[in-house]
Amino acid sequence: MADTEAILRTIDLTRSFDMVKAADAINVTMGHGELVGIVGANGSGKTTFLNLITGYVKPDHGRILMMGHDCTGLSPRRITKLGIARSFQVPQLYTGLSVRENVLLSLAAASGNSASFWGPLYRRPWLGESGEILDRFGLKSYAERSVAELPEGGRKLLDIALSFALKPRLLLMDEPTSGVSVEDKFQVMDTLVRVLRESDITTIFVEHDMEVVQRYSRRVLVFDNGRVMADGDPISVLADVEVRKAVLGRE
């Protein structure tokens, strides 16, 4: 497969923590426009995989290629600049600022104009764009309010909106619906999937809930002990007995 076709390619990605292999020779290729779910039991290496790709954790072996460019060992900041953004299981927000200001800072960072110390943050093009983004994520009514006033589902969405505002080619989401109530879960996912499809952003998301994965992804990776034990369309993969045993434990 030609590297230019793949948005992301990992080659033998390996990382151990104190003898435990959190990532064990992971080979994954992601094509443009894919929406891939990752499932696995606690400690199976899902989050480590995201941390490796975004440079938060450095691999012991292996390489990471982003559209053919080697970005192994780069800092999170450099990797972000290359077009990989991520959201977090626990939303990482600027809690003392308003919802809109959070988005404005992402837009400022993405513009490469963030060292500007004379022009205001509230400038017209960014204001318009932030309004559009908040609208898409259904957060517009909270725009001028403090982040502290957002309900948990809103915080999750804002965390993803901050990554989205960077206009990434690849977005990694760590459990976008954890902490969101069961009733709101599907609504959050509906919003996300719609926005990401519209914007043509390739997405990987880690998810606990099999139903969510089944419903929204077209491809699922199953992690077990730092390895990819299955990779394919959700219906057949999640029906597999071995997979169910690995992900859910006893069943």
Add this chain to the structure above:
Amino acid sequence: MWSNRPPLAALVGAVLLMAAPLVVPSWILFILTLALAKFMVVLAVALFLRAGLVSFGHGLFYAVGAYTVGFAVKWAGLREALLLVPLGTLCAAVVAACVGVVMARYRGVFFAMLNLAFSMIVYAALLKLYWLTGGTDGLGVRPPTFLGALPPRTIARMSYYYMTLAIAGGVIYAVYRFLASPLGYFLKALGENEIRIEYSGESARRVIYLTYILSGALGGLSGVLVAFTVGHIVPEYAFWIQSGEFVFVALLGGYGSVPGPLVGAIAFEFIRTYASKYAPEAWQMTLGLIMLAIILFRPGGLWTIYEALAGRFSQRWRGAESG
């Protein structure tokens, strides 16, 4: 988010400060000049407090500004204000650009103590290099000239006051713009979530570094103006107790806003003057008690008292209008 309340308060404050020389006696004008001059270094410290970083070493830049003037007067016979003000500011900014390379890597207690360490190195140098700095005797600073002319004796104090006031006005404007800029917001965001900054592709270190240069420049500017006002400079400008005083004043006035440090600086100079006059044995205790009261009852500083009052008044106003 700092409150953007007071076009009215700003106007009243500006008018009061501009009219002050016409009504207050000369010794109060001296205290006001000193307070306005020190306000700038307090503001420099307050910038970092917004980001959750405490500096116990801004005396360094204060001393660099002051001694730039001292050296220029002593060695080059230079006493032109229009030259010395930018020169002292620039020197302090250059020092900050060097020290900042190290400082931008540290947070928390290390940031506080490294600042202190750098300032104490400079303090020791000022103390020991007697032939250059006059050691503990310090250096005399002759009154500066404006475009080569020395203001006549009768209006000298007033002209230095207005110069300091004009510069303070410029500083307030510049810092407001800075705080409203992306960099200013990133500075605030820094104390809240550095992870998100890095994952936005922005560098937290760069934010600190650029702010450090700005705050160094403000510290230097302050030192220059204090040297002009007092007419004599000593190594204690770089001593850690001096730096601690800046932090004290920032907390006293409130570091969440631009007017806070100004109010703090003015209040501090008057408290010190009156406390040492009426309670010479206990003026430090007076300061301690005031700080205690501020932290217990008004952790946002003196300025928030005004903000709260103004907020209540405008609410009542609105209530009266609608009712």
